[in-house]
Amino acid sequence: MRKVVKLAGAFLCEHPTRVVLTSLATTAATCMVIWLAAGYDALLQSFDHWANVALGHYELSIAPISTSEPTAVPQAVVDAMRADPAIAAADPMWLKRTVIRGNAKPFDPNAPRPAQFEGGPPNILSEYAVLCSSTENAPFEIAGRWLNRQDPEALEAVVRSDTAQRLEVTIDDEISLSHHGETRKLRVVGLLKAPSLGAGSYAVPNMLTPSAGDVFISSELGEAVFGQPAEISFLSIAMAPTADVNKFRFGWGPKLSQFDVPVQFQEAYEIEEALDESAAADNLRIQSYAGTGISLLVALLVIFCTVNMGVTERIRQFAILRAVAFTRPQICLLIFAESLLLATIGFVAGLIISWLLLSGVAWAFPRILRHGAVIGAHSLSLAAVATYGGAILAAAIPAWRATRVRPVDAMAPAAQSPPMALPAPLILIGLTLIAVNPMITFGFPPTAETQVLGYFGVGSISTALGFVLIAPAVVFLVDRLVGPMLARLLSIDAKLLESQITSHLWRTTAAAVSLAVGMGLFISVQVWGFTMLDGFLVGPWAPDAIVAFPQAGLPLERMPQVTQIPGVDPQRCLPIVVEQPRFSEDVTGSAERPTVVRQDNLVLVGVDPEAAFGADSPLFKLQWIAGTPQDAVRQMRSERACIVPDHFLKESGLKLGDSVELTPPENAAAPVLYKIVGGVRLPGWHWQTKLTGFRSRTHRAAAMAFAGYDDVARDFDFSAATHVWFNFTGAEADPDKIATAAQAIFDAGAAGEGEGAGEESKVRIMPVETIREMTRTNAARWLWAVSQLPIAAVAIASFGVLNVILASVRARQWEMGVLRSIGISQSAIIRAIIAEGALIGVAASLLSLGFGIMAGWCGCGIAQHISFFGGLHPDLNVPWPAVSLGLAYVLALSTLAAVWPAISIGRRRPLTLLQKGRAAT
Numbered sequence: 001m002r003k004v005v006k007l008a009g010a011f012l013c014e015h016p017t018r019v020v021l022t023s024l025a026t027t028a029a030t031c032m033v034i035w036l037a038a039g040y041d042a043l044l045q046s047f048d049h050w051a052n053v054a055l056g057h058y059e060l061s062i063a064p065i066s067t068s069e070p071t072a073v074p075q076a077v078v079d080a081m082r083a084d085p086a087i088a089a090a091d092p093m094w095l096k097r098t099v100i101r102g103n104a105k106p107f108d109p110n111a112p113r114p115a116q117f118e119g120g121p122p123n124i125l126s127e128y129a130v131l132c133s134s135t136e137n138a139p140f141e142i143a144g145r146w147l148n149r150q151d152p153e154a155l156e157a158v159v160r161s162d163t164a165q166r167l168e169v170t171i172d173d174e175i176s177l178s179h180h181g182e183t184r185k186l187r188v189v190g191l192l193k194a195p196s197l198g199a200g201s202y203a204v205p206n207m208l209t210p211s212a213g214d215v216f217i218s219s220e221l222g223e224a225v226f227g228q229p230a231e232i233s234f235l236s237i238a239m240a241p242t243a244d245v246n247k248f249r250f251g252w253g254p255k256l257s258q259f260d261v262p263v264q265f266q267e268a269y270e271i272e273e274a275l276d277e278s279a280a281a282d283n284l285r286i287q288s289y290a291g292t293g294i295s296l297l298v299a300l301l302v303i304f305c306t307v308n309m310g311v312t313e314r315i316r317q318f319a320i321l322r323a324v325a326f327t328r329p330q331i332c333l334l335i336f337a338e339s340l341l342l343a344t345i346g347f348v349a350g351l352i353i354s355w356l357l358l359s360g361v362a363w364a365f366p367r368i369l370r371h372g373a374v375i376g377a378h379s380l381s382l383a384a385v386a387t388y389g390g391a392i393l394a395a396a397i398p399a400w401r402a403t404r405v406r407p408v409d410a411m412a413p414a415a416q417s418p419p420m421a422l423p424a425p426l427i428l429i430g431l432t433l434i435a436v437n438p439m440i441t442f443g444f445p446p447t448a449e450t451q452v453l454g455y456f457g458v459g460s461i462s463t464a465l466g467f468v469l470i471a472p473a474v475v476f477l478v479d480r481l482v483g484p485m486l487a488r489l490l491s492i493d494a495k496l497l498e499s500q501i502t503s504h505l506w507r508t509t510a511a512a513v514s515l516a517v518g519m520g521l522f523i524s525v526q527v528w529g530f531t532m533l534d535g536f537l538v539g540p541w542a543p544d545a546i547v548a549f550p551q552a553g554l555p556l557e558r559m560p561q562v563t564q565i566p567g568v569d570p571q572r573c574l575p576i577v578v579e580q581p582r583f584s585e586d587v588t589g590s591a592e593r594p595t596v597v598r599q600d601n602l603v604l605v606g607v608d609p610e611a612a613f614g615a616d617s618p619l620f621k622l623q624w625i626a627g628t629p630q631d632a633v634r635q636m637r638s639e640r641a642c643i644v645p646d647h648f649l650k651e652s653g654l655k656l657g658d659s660v661e662l663t664p665p666e667n668a669a670a671p672v673l674y675k676i677v678g679g680v681r682l683p684g685w686h687w688q689t690k691l692t693g694f695r696s697r698t699h700r701a702a703a704m705a706f707a708g709y710d711d712v713a714r715d716f717d718f719s720a721a722t723h724v725w726f727n728f729t730g731a732e733a734d735p736d737k738i739a740t741a742a743q744a745i746f747d748a749g750a751a752g753e754g755e756g757a758g759e760e761s762k763v764r765i766m767p768v769e770t771i772r773e774m775t776r777t778n779a780a781r782w783l784w785a786v787s788q789l790p791i792a793a794v795a796i797a798s799f800g801v802l803n804v805i806l807a808s809v810r811a812r813q814w815e816m817g818v819l820r821s822i823g824i825s826q827s828a829i830i831r832a833i834i835a836e837g838a839l840i841g842v843a844a845s846l847l848s849l850g851f852g853i854m855a856g857w858c859g860c861g862i863a864q865h866i867s868f869f870g871g872l873h874p875d876l877n878v879p880w881p882a883v884s885l886g887l888a889y890v891l892a893l894s895t896l897a898a899v900w901p902a903i904s905i906g907r908r909r910p911l912t913l914l915q916k917g918r919a920a921t
Contacts, residue, residue: 004330008337011310018306018803019342025302025799026346026387027353032792033383034354034375055236056139056194056210058091059245061266063208063234065257065665065697073232074261081235084252086243092219094132095208095233096226099178100215101126102167128163130177131213132222132230139210139236144171144190152220158190163214175215179225192216208234209266234266251591253600257582262668264582264698297793299343299390301514302800304397305507307339309807311398312504315405323407335399336392343391347383351375354383427473433466437854441861452866459858467516467851471509471843476502478843486835496824496832501839504808508840511797511804515844516851518793519890523852523883524859525790529783530879531860535872536779538684538772541622543572544727545735545767547742548693553577553720558749565741567733568726572619575721577606577712580697584661584671587652588702596686597647597871599702603685603694604662604674606712607725609636613643613706619725620706625649626656626679635677636708640715643678645685647872648703664716665697672715674707683874687775692723692766739765783882794890802897805837809901816905817913830906837898841891848890853878 012019055061062081064071073092081090133139138146138158148154157175159167169175174185194211219230239245249265256263311318318331326334355375437459446452479502487494501508547562554562556575563570580603588598612619614633622629625646635641642660649655659673685704689695694704712718724742743763809816816829857876864870905913 021799022306023345027349028796029299030350033386058236059239060237065262088240089238091135091236092232100128101176102169128214132219134219140194142190152218156189157186158216250594296386296390300394304394307398318405328403332399336395339391339395347387430466430469433462436462437858441858475843490831511801512843514797514800516847518790519848520851522790524855526882527856528859531877534874542768547724573726577718579716581662599700603701603704606709609633622680632678641677642674642705642707644705645682798893820910830902833902834898838895841894845887
């Protein structure tokens with residue numbers, strides 16, 4: 001064994017440049033894995049689960065649906081929750097507002113007031129939210145102690161940390177709590193580290209969660225202070241350790257609206273983000289595994305190129321070793337030892353560099369990685385799998401080739417590899433395998449969710465194997481078709497390029513595939529991302545802008561004033577009312593598998609049917625998939641009817657003429673039926689409803705539907721328009737000026753009703769182009785973050801290309817000496833070698849493009865059955881600017897990889913090259 005290792009080291013020392021380049025590639029691959037895995041570990045330690053989110057140590061919150069008047073959660077809801085085995089705790093919370101004083105100065109009514117409090121009641125700066133609870137434990141991290149449950153009527157309180165700063169109190173200080181002329185002194189026993197939960201946007205109402213309280217007291221003390229029995233403002237839910245939060249939430253969602261007082265889960269954006277925190281960690285963990293797989297492939301291909309080149313160059317040496325002393329197993333062991341030595345160099349160097357990088361990040365950004373960055377067993381194991389796994393797999397074929405060498409081969413003359421003919425069998429097998437993925441994804445799609453992962457695995461593997469099998473044919477065709485064109489472009493003799501990349505076909509193919517691995521993934525991410533984005537980017541159906549009015553709404557008699565605002569097209573300006581009712585039945589199957597379009601509610605927009613859909617120039621220019629605008633308008637005039645998106649028809653299984661029953665949030669006892677009279681395409685309705693305040697009840701919705709204005713206003717008790725949807729008169733229209741004019745119109749009507757002019761009374765405008773820009777920006781940011789890993793893989797693989805070209809140049813030194821001797825210029829030789837690198841890049845680009853488009857397209861198809869954001873069935877969208885930039889990146893790297901070998905060989909004198917002889921290596 002010792003002599004095998006020594007001999008492997010000696011072989012590597014013969015070509016130090018090759019070893020350095022291979023080691024750099026494996027080092028980079030190791031760093032990539034450790035960076036992702038160790039970063040995941042460090043961030044996971046820094047998350048402080050549930051401590052810094054609105055729900056505290058709870059996972060869910062239940063509150064009344066109605067927002068128009070204070071209501072309490074029925075006791076029946078508490079009993080139902082506590083009876084469910086998935087619930088670990090269901091704690092009622094009672095929220096009241098009253099005057100609280102601390103050590104702060106008394107309120108001075110003549111003092112300057114912040115703008116948000118102008119016109120408010122004189123005690124608004126001293127009113128705080130008191131949360132009464134009988135829980136045994138604090139809902140958030142606490143300094144001091146929680147309320148004494150042994151003596152629940154003790155005069156003590158726990159104060160939020162930020163509220164304590166405003167009151168200028170700390171532990172053991174006193175606060176005074178006043179209600180209806182009675183004042184009680186309470187001792188502060190703890191400071192709660194609870195974040196504030198504001199609305200953040202007019203589209204999201206204030207949520208009832210544990211973080212809504214400023215001061216926390218026991219329920220028993222609350223009853224004494226407020227002089228009434230405790231009510232249940234909301235219910236905080238802690239899940240059992242083995243329970244599925246999403247399954248529980250969507251399973252109970254439709255049932256909650258059936259209680260005497262309809263209730264719902266609190267699902268504001270902030271809470272949704274809290275629920276997704278663990279999912280984000282899982283995504284980062286999956287990304288670390290994906291990085292391991294990509295690094296393994298890159299290490300495999302780079303080490304394969306190096307070891308395989310060594311086997312090709314040392315055929316006679318292996319034959320002599322076989323003749324002298326070595327057996328076939330020892331030759332095999334020698335190849336594996338050489339591969340593992342290369343892996344060890346890269347692994348150790350990568351470990352050191354990764355530790356330095358992570359330590360630097362932890363030092364530079366201590367707030368992000370509060371616990372530092374440590375390379376643990378998880379990171380080391382993944383890096384070892386990527387590096388050593390790739391090395392072992394890479395040595396398999398070269399070891400098999402080396403063991404096939406016979407002792408007599410030492411006497412045979414070195415054979416020149418002839419150009420390979422077009423490998424027709426490989427092409428046929430490869431094309432057949434490539435066709436498998438689209439066939440099973442679109443031709444025979446999965447009928448059950450359990451089949452999806454199997455389809456995805458079979459499709460992905462067949463696609464990858466198919467492109468690997470046709471890779472030699474692609475290299476062959478590039479050599480034959482692109483080579484002559486490149487020769488003319490570079491003004492060199494085409495014979496200088498003829499068969500240069502096919503004379504060592506498998507070596508060149510491995511280099512091209514190694515580049516294609518990363519770029520293929522990059523293109524697939526771009527195709528997948530932009531194709532999925534099409535379903536979320538607001539299409540041309542949407543009018544130019546929406547004005548959202550505060551809760552009081554805009555009376556219809558004031559609508560003519562809005563149409564006269566400069567910049568508003570009076571012919572295409574309609575008032576609307578918007579509600580977000582739940583389905584009486586779970587028609588989309590959200591309880592089975594919730595997705596972005598499988599929810600228990602929809603957004604219902606009430607609008608004048610004739611002006612919106614039936615006029616010669618309607619406000620909404622819709623693409624009708626089912627029904628016609630004329631029939632839809634006629635039926636919407638005579639009966640309660642609606643128009644729904646085409647994806648809703650697919651997910652629900654409903655069709656034209658069917659009815660969907662909706663539960664009014666404020667009157668659950670009186671459900672209403674809406675007949676479906678049209679199906680239309682509404683790409684981008686998600687972001688349209690998210691950013692315009694349409695989703696006023698909950699964070700998600702299954703669809704946006706249109707119905708008659710009068711029907712929606714009557715069924716859901718609207719006395720005024722909630723929004724105005726309109727077109728601009730031209731590109732010169734100023735949205736800010738329109739919003740200011742609409743604000744003046746609203747204020748003029750609200751002044752007589754005594755409504756304040758605070759933030760809650762502000763009119764807002766949302767242009768559709770702003771929504772599109774925000775969607776594009778967010779998508780581009782996400783796609784760039786996901787694409788960094790494939791781009792890094794391409795850069796790492798370029799070391800393999802450099803190795804291949806160095807070996808190719810070294811093997812042809814005598815030939816180049818002859819060419820220089822017969823008059824071929826130094827410049828022509830340099831350009832020919834650079835062209836060789838460019839040809840490898842072209843082959844890699846073609847493989848990347850084919851694999852990326854196929855994988856992205858089929859990935860979108862399979863995502864419709866498994867992804868949360870599936871269900872919209874968008875058309876294929878290839879983002880050619882991003883794809884072209886990626887292909888140019890590959891071509892640039894492969895071409896630059898050839899510059900050093902080209903200049904190196906071009907500077908040598910012809911005599912020096914001829915002295916190397918035909919068998920030069």
